[in-house]
Amino acid sequence: MRLCCDIEVVERATGSLSLKKGKPIRAQLAVGKSPPSDSVYMMVCTTKNKNGTKYQIKGNIEKVFTKCVSEGKATIRLISPERDICISKADVIQLKSYLNILKQVVQGQMPDKSVFSSLAPVSAKKIERPKTVLVITCKKDYPLTTNFPSSLETLQVHDCSMKKMDSRIFQLRNLVCLDLSDNSLTEVPDGIEKLQNLSDLRLKCNKFEKFPMNICRLKNIQNNLAVLDLSNNQMKELPVQICELANLAMLKMDNNLLEAVPPTIGRLANLKAVSMSNNKLTVLPAGFMRLRLDSVDLFGNNFVRTENVTSRDHVDVPSLVECAARHIRKQRIPYTEDDLHTHLCRYLDSARVCWCGNFCFQCSVAYSHMVNLRTVTSAITAVDLTGSTFVPVQGFLCSPQCLNKFKTDPNAYWR
Numbered sequence: 001m002r003l004c005c006d007i008e009v010v011e012r013a014t015g016s017l018s019l020k021k022g023k024p025i026r027a028q029l030a031v032g033k034s035p036p037s038d039s040v041y042m043m044v045c046t047t048k049n050k051n052g053t054k055y056q057i058k059g060n061i062e063k064v065f066t067k068c069v070s071e072g073k074a075t076i077r078l079i080s081p082e083r084d085i086c087i088s089k090a091d092v093i094q095l096k097s098y099l100n101i102l103k104q105v106v107q108g109q110m111p112d113k114s115v116f117s118s119l120a121p122v123s124a125k126k127i128e129r130p131k132t133v134l135v136i137t138c139k140k141d142y143p144l145t146t147n148f149p150s151s152l153e154t155l156q157v158h159d160c161s162m163k164k165m166d167s168r169i170f171q172l173r174n175l176v177c178l179d180l181s182d183n184s185l186t187e188v189p190d191g192i193e194k195l196q197n198l199s200d201l202r203l204k205c206n207k208f209e210k211f212p213m214n215i216c217r218l219k220n221i222q223n224n225l226a227v228l229d230l231s232n233n234q235m236k237e238l239p240v241q242i243c244e245l246a247n248l249a250m251l252k253m254d255n256n257l258l259e260a261v262p263p264t265i266g267r268l269a270n271l272k273a274v275s276m277s278n279n280k281l282t283v284l285p286a287g288f289m290r291l292r293l294d295s296v297d298l299f300g301n302n303f304v305r306t307e308n309v310t311s312r313d314h315v316d317v318p319s320l321v322e323c324a325a326r327h328i329r330k331q332r333i334p335y336t337e338d339d340l341h342t343h344l345c346r347y348l349d350s351a352r353v354c355w356c357g358n359f360c361f362q363c364s365v366a367y368s369h370m371v372n373l374r375t376v377t378s379a380i381t382a383v384d385l386t387g388s389t390f391v392p393v394q395g396f397l398c399s400p401q402c403l404n405k406f407k408t409d410p411n412a413y414w415r
């Protein structure tokens with residue numbers, strides 16, 4: 001078998017007190033038999049030494065350091081020459097198998113013949129680093145008969161008229177960035193959850209009419225996704241589930257048909273850049289103003305100027321059901337349909353957040369108000385050609401105290 005990895009060779013020669021390591025170099029390690037004695041050798045070929053250096057295995061390995069094997073690292077300490085071969089950036093499974101073969105040889109067992117490779121020099125191409133980036137910009141370059149390199153971390157496929165995502169993409173376990181912009185996609189199929197490391201998903205200029213919900217439902221995507229670009233599609237709404245993307249830092253939804261933003265968007269504590277220019281937004285939820293952004297672009301929407309108004313001039317005394325529900329939400333008490341009747345679960349889901357941070361339900365007062373976007377970002381952004389940075393915001397007030405505060409100073413919370 002052959003193991004592709006980086007190696008650093010440390011000479012432990014006598015007299016050399018400092019064990020200075022060299023720069024890691026790409027290498028291929030093989031195990032094979034060599035005449036005339038038919039002994040088993042380990043062969044190390046590097047980009048500088050393609051002919052390779054052979055080391056006898058039996059009786060010549062003092063120790064193998066395997067503490068960091070799960071990170072793709074190990075060190076083989078040879079007796080003669082007095083040399084440590086420090087392996088890094090190896091595939092963990094391959095590294096374990098390779099070390100296992102060495103162990104068998106050291107212990108005098110003869111591994112299965114199939115693991116032996118020829119100890120001939122190898123070509124530079126075979127030693128080269130695995131390909132991590134692949135950019136395809138036209139149909140003729142799209143691999144139809146060959147697989148994508150399994151080592152890919154970034155895959156970009158543009159202008160290939162792709163109507164369906166290729167399921168082979170979901171086999172790319174190292175993929176961090178997937179960019180399928182400028183195609184004809186309408187949905188993200190199940191299977192995307194296999195991309196455990198995906199943090200950057202770009203699907204702009206496709207034909208999505210509905211938000212691809214499965215992106216939000218999958219645990220590893222909820223935890224990892226940092227960049228989501230769905231600009232230039234035909235989406236009318238953003239689901240509330242998008243607020244489950246705990247690590248989302250950049251959300252681009254420009255040039256869609258969005259009519260509303262989920263009221264709980266303020267939960268996206270890591271969100272730093274939002275662009276929703278050229279949509280059909282008429283108002284923002286008050287929760288939007290909880291965001292602390294580096295940039296926001298809401299130019300070209302249908303925002304309508306509003307006065308400071310409340311739907312009523314008093315807040316009803318909450319019912320016992322509402323008191324209980326407010327408490328459950330405030331204390332973050334988990335609930336499922338196993339514990340509660342479905343309609344109570346839906347009721348709890350429908351909680352509104354007052355600007356004071358408390359939850360409320362029907363016994364609340366709706367308000368609308370113009371707010372300066374400068375409260376969410378220091379970068380100056382205009383929402384229309386007049387250069388205005390004010391947007392209408394709609395929210396709820398939970399108590400007479402909050403209602404009074406709003407009436408006294410509608411800007412109290414937005415400064």
Ligand SMILES: [Zn+2]
Pocket residue numbers: 354355356357358397398399402
């Ligand atoms: Zn309140």
